Amino acid sequence: MFHWICRRTESISGFVLFVCCSLIYEKTCNAFSIEKSANFSLITNNSEITSSSNNYFGYSFYVKPLLAGQATLLIGSPKSIKTNTTALNQEISARGDVKKCVLDLTKEPDVTCSSSSPNREREISDDSSILVERDALGLTLTGSAVNTTAVICAPLRGLDCTLKHNSPGACYISSDFGQTWSTDLYGPESDCGATLDLMFLLDGSASVGNTNFNRIKSWVNSVALHFDMKNFANIGVVQYSHYDAQYSLQNQPYIVTEISLGQYDNYEDFRIAMNNVQYQGFTTFTAQAISKTTLDFEASPRFNEVMNTKVLVLLTDGRSSQAELLQGVSTDARSKGIIIYAIGVDNYAVSELQTITGTTANVANNDLIYGLNGFTDLSSIVDPLQQSIVSNIDGGVTTNNTNPLSQAESGMSVTYLDVSFIL
Structure with a gap:
């Protein structure tokens, strides 16, 4: 026929x-x-x-x-x-x-x-x-x-x-x-269309301890595994503990960018670099660490792109030194389009996490705050955290970004x- x-x-x-x-x-x-x-x-x-x-x-x-x-x-x-x-x-x-x-x-x-x-x-x-x-x-x-x-x-x-x-x-x-x-x-x-700049801000203070810091590193790798680092996500890591006023934020010896945004475009290289991060110890200057991480976001070539979502994931196990500074630096970061998640482990202060995320709901009803009893519980929030981050991307509940083509x-x-x- x-x-x-x-x-x-x-x-x-x-x-x-x-x-x-x-x-x-x-x-x-x-x-x-x-x-x-x-x-x-x-x-x-x-x-x-x-x-x-x-x-x-x-x-x-x-x-x-x-x-x-x-x-x-x-x-x-x-x-x-x-x-x-x-x-x-x-x-x-x-x-x-x-x-x-x-x-x-x-x-x-x-x-x-x-x-x-x-x-x-x-x-x-x-x-x-x-x-x-x-x-x-x-x-x-x-x-x-x-x-x-x-x-x-x-x-x-x-x-x-x-x-x-x-x-x-x-x-x-x-x-x-x-x-x-x-x-x-x-x-x-x-x-x-949509892209993601994701920064992990990790508490490296003395109360964490080396064993728990190794758990933190494994947890970061587990979350990063969910994201395509070649075509979609730039992922970076900052570790913080002590702040020394004689140095600028970009030159602090104990508020350090361990992995810069976009430094690695494949998971295996990222995983190896993350495993090589050395635990610091010392104090918990969270406010200064948020300011430093905001500068890292601003250095990204994608910072002002409409389709780029910026997410900061803070993990801390205690109360912040100079907590009175948290309000200002967190508000500044959020005003620049940075979505902040706060994860508290063990001896955390809920009020500080609420200030950092700009929310008032308690931990049980707060999409941006996770409260854990110990570092062994970190694995339980890998999937929920990843899914929550994705919900904020490409027309998600927090952004109005869409790609018409x-x-x-x-x-x-x-x-x-x-x-x-x-x-």
Whole structure:
């Protein structure tokens, strides 16, 4: 059973060229195939094209007349797959492709085709590779009627983000009819939209002790494991104990940035660095530590980005030295968009944690405060804390951030005008 879709081009030195697509049904839907008029000889004799019967070669195409008797075609095959892909994974692995075929009407038949796809290779994590592969490049294809400009789209281009799977789509433009392609017209596939700057502020005072500080380090690693540090989260760590007024906040010997925001873009390197943090001892100057951590946030290149969420997680086991300063420094941090969580262990002061977070509810009913009886209880709040942080991101309960292109599927339809193009 054949269904034909034909398109007539302009006359080429006396030739009238028709390009047709046929959708062939057997037991399952096989492939579109391009044919040319006269005796409709198949031009799919190219080994690249016939290597897969389900590549939908010819689903989209664009014809550009050249010299007398010749034309060049850009032909999309949106279900084209990588070589060596198993049948089981063909549907989810379809990257798509575009072929550039030169059609000579003075010979019967004489067609040469080669791949003309944009270079889309990029580093992606193993967890997201299958989803990213589902591009369907070549689902839409168009070009100029007066020059060699062509546009090809991959509307199913996706990105596996920490919070959800985005489907922004992507389009490429070529000024030389597929010889070279620009970067994405909109480029949304490299952007998950929401990002996170997360700082842990850890009490390293004498009352914590070395054994419990090791528990704290393991807990930080457990929370960090939930976040994608390559595409989504910059995570840093500050340890604090004593404050010395003769030094500036950035040069305090015992209020130290152990890991700066974005220093590591993978969990394993972060975990090793966290395990190497050395316990300090001494006092508990929490207010000064909050001020220092605020400066670290401000140093982030993402600090003023609308889609970036800033979260400070403070962990302390006791009462603060110079507690009267907590109100001012905490208010300043929150006024700069920093969401503060406060975790008290054992001998903590609830009133101080409320001041720091800017809340009045008791611990049992406070989303920003966690009260624990001992450091062995830290593991019980790993999941609740992670889920609460996520709730504040990308349109969560605390922010109004949204990414209007995250599910746009740009390029699902495309029309090129010689003054512009419309997606």
